[in-house]
Amino acid sequence: xxxxxxxxxxxxxxxxxxxxxxxxxxxxxxxxxxxxxxxxxxxxxxxxxxxxxxxxxxxxxxxxxxxxxxxxxxxxxxxxxxxxxxxxxxxxxxxxxxxxxxxxxxxxxxxxxxxxxxxxxxxxxxxxxxxxxxxxxxxxxxxxxxxxxxxxxxxxxxxxxxxxxxxxxxxxxxxxxxxxxxxxxxxxxxxxxxxxxxxxxxxxxxxxxxxx
Amino acid sequence: xxxxxxxxxxxxxxxxxxxxxxxxxxxxxxxxxxxxxxxxxxxxxxxxxxxxxxxxxxxxxxxxxxxxxxxxxxxxxxxxxxxxxxxxxxxxxxxxxxxxxxxxxxxxxxxxxxxxxxxxxxxxxxxxxxxxxxxxxxxxxxxxxxxxxxxxxxxxxxxxxxxxxxxxxxxxxxxxxxxxxxxxxxxxxxxxxxxxxxxxxxxxxxxxxxxx
DNA sequence: GTCTATAATAGGATAGAC
DNA sequence: GTCTATCCTATTATAGAC
Numbered sequence: 487x488x489x490x491x492x493x494x495x496x497x498x499x500x501x502x503x504x505x506x507x508x509x510x511x512x513x514x515x516x517x518x519x520x521x522x523x524x525x526x527x528x529x530x531x532x533x534x535x536x537x538x539x540x541x542x543x544x545x546x547x548x549x550x551x552x553x554x555x556x557x558x559x560x561x562x563x564x565x566x567x568x569x570x571x572x573x574x575x576x577x578x579x580x581x582x583x584x585x586x587x588x589x590x591x592x593x594x595x596x597x598x599x600x601x602x603x604x605x606x607x608x609x610x611x612x613x614x615x616x617x618x619x620x621x622x623x624x625x626x627x628x629x630x631x632x633x634x635x636x637x638x639x640x641x642x643x644x645x646x647x648x649x650x651x652x653x654x655x656x657x658x659x660x661x662x663x664x665x666x667x668x669x670x671x672x673x674x675x676x677x678x679x680x681x682x683x684x685x686x687x688x689x690x691x692x693x694x695x696x697x698x
Numbered sequence: 699x700x701x702x703x704x705x706x707x708x709x710x711x712x713x714x715x716x717x718x719x720x721x722x723x724x725x726x727x728x729x730x731x732x733x734x735x736x737x738x739x740x741x742x743x744x745x746x747x748x749x750x751x752x753x754x755x756x757x758x759x760x761x762x763x764x765x766x767x768x769x770x771x772x773x774x775x776x777x778x779x780x781x782x783x784x785x786x787x788x789x790x791x792x793x794x795x796x797x798x799x800x801x802x803x804x805x806x807x808x809x810x811x812x813x814x815x816x817x818x819x820x821x822x823x824x825x826x827x828x829x830x831x832x833x834x835x836x837x838x839x840x841x842x843x844x845x846x847x848x849x850x851x852x853x854x855x856x857x858x859x860x861x862x863x864x865x866x867x868x869x870x871x872x873x874x875x876x877x878x879x880x881x882x883x884x885x886x887x888x889x890x891x892x893x894x895x896x897x898x899x900x901x902x903x904x905x906x907x908x909x910x
Numbered sequence: 911g912t913c914t915a916t917a918a919t920a921g922g923a924t925a926g927a928c
Numbered sequence: 929g930t931c932t933a934t935c936c937t938a939t940t941a942t943a944g945a946c
Binding site: 512514515516517523545593595596599600601602604605619623626640642643645646647648649650653654655656657658659660661662663664665666669670678681682685686688689692693694695 | 725726727729730740758776779805808809811812813814816836839852854855857858859860861862864865866867868869870872873874875876877880881882890893894897898899901902905906907
Binding site for chain 4: 496529530532533534537
């Protein structure tokens with residue numbers, strides 16, 4: 487179904503999503519007007535409403551596309567097997583690579599969590615977002631539990647650790663100027679990405695290892 | 699100077715800040731209108747412009763007040779002495795307490811980092827925010843470096859680790875519905891806060907400990 | 911310090927021609 | 929599928945009475 491989501495849209499629809507993704511990531515749901523999106527695509531404002539019947543629907547479509555892209559890669563990465571420790575590290579590395587390769591992703595992901603108050607909680611779009619999220623957090627939480635049961639990870643609350651890990655991995659790539667000033671370099675530069683990846687992996691590896 | 703910021707405003711000014719803080723945290727800069735703030739305070743819209751000459755200025759004032767409140771507590775906490783490990787853990791615990799005690803803080807902090815594109819980079823307000831941030835990250839980064847030099851923490855890039863720590867500690871309290879569904883409970887509930895605090899402390903302690 | 915009134919602009923969304 | 933024109937509402941901000 488996630489594959490259908492990725493290919494089941496016209497080329498104009500995808501161009502709209504491309505433009506909207508960048509804008510929503512930069513300025514958030516309320517900060518972006520349909521006119522600005524239309525200008526970016528090279529269309530009149532009204533034409534957008536032919537492809538997406540409301541701003542809400544456009545925003546949700548952007549979120550679902552990102553979540554499915556990330557979800558597909560993570561699930562594939564997890565399926566490649568290995569011990570829980572190996573799989574977790576591969577998974578964190580993969581997530582860093584996706585976020586580093588798509589500068590809009592981290593911001594839009596975090597923003598979408600904050601803007602839940604601004605958007606309808608019900609409706610089919612919201613449920614699609616929901617399913618996509620659970621398709622990611624579910625397997626990761628299960629992986630942590632497996633690692634604890636196997637004695638590879640120390641005992642901890644898997645769900646709380648997942649929450650911490652999301653912040654740990656995603657936030658740096660959403661931190662913008664804050665991160666840039668802290669590091670003295672663009673967060674998306676190759677060297678910074680590798681540094682962030684290795685520091686994240688070290689923190690996760692050592693932080694979750696069972697004491698000997 | 700941060701003390702002056704905290705007391706150097708009329709009671710009406712502070713009431714406006716209280717209302718604006720909650721609204722900006724919920725819906726972001728662009729998502730909140732001056733009218734909504736005015737209604738919340740019980741004033742006419744125009745009266746707000748007597749206290750803050752623009753929406754930008756109001757938003758910056760909200761950010762600076764939060765940053766100074768957090769900064770004051772962190773700096774005080776750090777000044778209480780101890781080994782780097784002890785001080786870092788006290789610092790993380792204190793930060794968790796502040797964020798848990800003020801549900802608007804984490805969201806507004808993260809949002810303010812994303813909305814840098816939406817607001818002027820120059821000007822006195824932006825510089826005040828800047829100073830407040832450096833007053834927090836500077837001491838923490840120095841603490842990490844001290845711990846590494848003392849052989850208590852493993853070698854790592856202090857600045858990159860600070861970025862990870864901010865995400866790790868701040869994000870959960872900004873995660874809203876996402877965190878709520880993941881944990882199956884309100885993130886700000888006493889038991890959840892304690893769980894998040896202890897899991898954060900464990901991850902930081904084990905994750906930064908020098909190998910023996 | 912707070913108010914009413916107003917300016918000037920932009921917002922989301924729809925109707926209907928082509 | 930895209931366009932122009934339009935509707936209605938909301939936006940930030942200012943002017944000036946009280």
